[in-house]
Amino acid sequence: xxxxxxxxxxxxxxxxxxxxxxxxxxxxxxxxxxxxxxxxxxxxxxxxxxxxxxxxxxxxxxxxxxxxxxxxxxxxxxxxxxxxxxxxxxxxxxxxxxxxxxxxxxxxxxxxxxxxxxxxxxxxxxxxxxxxxxxxxxxxxxxxxxxxxxxxxxxxxxxxxxxxxxxxxxxxxxxxxxxxxxxxxxxxxxxxxxxxxxxxxxxxxxxxxxxxxxxxxxxxxxxxxxxxxxxxxxxxxxxxxxxxxxxxxxxxxxxxxxxxxxxxxxxxxxxxxxxxxxxxxxxxxxxxxxxxxxxxxxxxxxxxxxxxxx
Numbered sequence: 356x357x358x359x360x361x362x363x364x365x366x367x368x369x370x371x372x373x374x375x376x377x378x379x380x381x382x383x384x385x386x387x388x389x390x391x392x393x394x395x396x397x398x399x400x401x402x403x404x405x406x407x408x409x410x411x412x413x414x415x416x417x418x419x420x421x422x423x424x425x426x427x428x429x430x431x432x433x434x435x436x437x438x439x440x441x442x443x444x445x446x447x448x449x450x451x452x453x454x455x456x457x458x459x460x461x462x463x464x465x466x467x468x469x470x471x472x473x474x475x476x477x478x479x480x481x482x483x484x485x486x487x488x489x490x491x492x493x494x495x496x497x498x499x500x501x502x503x504x505x506x507x508x509x510x511x512x513x514x515x516x517x518x519x520x521x522x523x524x525x526x527x528x529x530x531x532x533x534x535x536x537x538x539x540x541x542x543x544x545x546x547x548x549x550x551x552x553x554x555x556x557x558x559x560x561x562x563x564x565x566x567x568x569x570x571x572x573x574x575x576x577x578x579x580x581x582x583x584x585x586x587x588x589x590x591x592x593x594x595x596x597x598x599x600x601x602x603x604x605x606x607x608x609x610x611x612x613x614x615x616x617x618x619x620x621x622x623x624x625x626x627x628x629x630x631x632x633x634x635x636x637x638x639x640x641x642x643x644x645x646x647x648x649x650x651x652x653x654x655x656x657x658x659x660x661x662x663x664x665x
Contacts, residue, residue, distance in 0.1 A: 389652055
């Protein structure tokens with residue numbers, strides 16, 4: 356299997372190297388997967404961009420090389436972390452040798468804990484050594500992780516997906532997303548009527564950047580909360596995952612955690628990828644359609660060009 360460059364080195368190269376000359380035709384990578392985790396043969400796949408057929412120039416099936424960016428956001432109850440940790444270790448022990456995992460942590464900035472590799476013992480040791488910290492940082496990690504995944508996929512031509520495992524509470528973030536009441540004496544103050552306004556605006560901004568990327572987001576949230584602010588936050592996380600072509604699961608009990616991780620990991624491992632040629636033109640948005648002999652597929656249905664700032 357192609358060995359991946361260390362993440363920090365790769366990230367440095369991505370920002371320091373001069374951009375290549377623009378090609379006559381661009382290439383778009385489109386990851387996709389079936390809800391039943393079934394593989395889709397290459398000959399069954401037909402792609403349209405803005406309603407026009409696009410030629411598939413590369414196909415990577417469900418058995419192709421895969422890099423998982425495992426992003427951990429553990430800041431709460433240890434009783435939630437323990438089953439998640441064990442479920443991840445169990446899943447990693449079952450991975451084939453052509454699947455590599457890099458472990459990142461989001462607290463106090465995105466940090467690489469382990470560069471991508473297939474050494475299951477080393478991955479297990481790192482997972483067992485991770486401690487819980489006080490503040491979540493999931494939202495700040497969405498864009499840089501996607502950039503990193505996109506850069507790796509473009510260079511190595513492998514499947515790349517991000518797997519987030521978080522127990523985050525929106526009220527515990529260092530940033531204040533609670534939209535405090537501006538004028539407590541004014542019953543018509545909009546911040547009183549829409550306390551989740553700051554959360555929704557943050558999700559809107561992140562969704563715009565997610566639509567500009569390619570790496571799918573797979574997420575397991577370990578502690579579903581039903582208060583108004585966290586409901587808005589969790590709804591936003593689901594929107595981001597679906598917009599990226601991935602999925603999310605939210606656990607309401609300890610017993611649901613292992614099954615949720617197993618389910619999402621199964622979806623992630625089964626995902627496939629095609630690269631298609633296209634001419635961007637002046638369009639700022641690309642609608643993506645995949646026909647696979649009538650199969651139900653999950654993928655990123657829209658690409659927003661120029662959504663991410665360099």
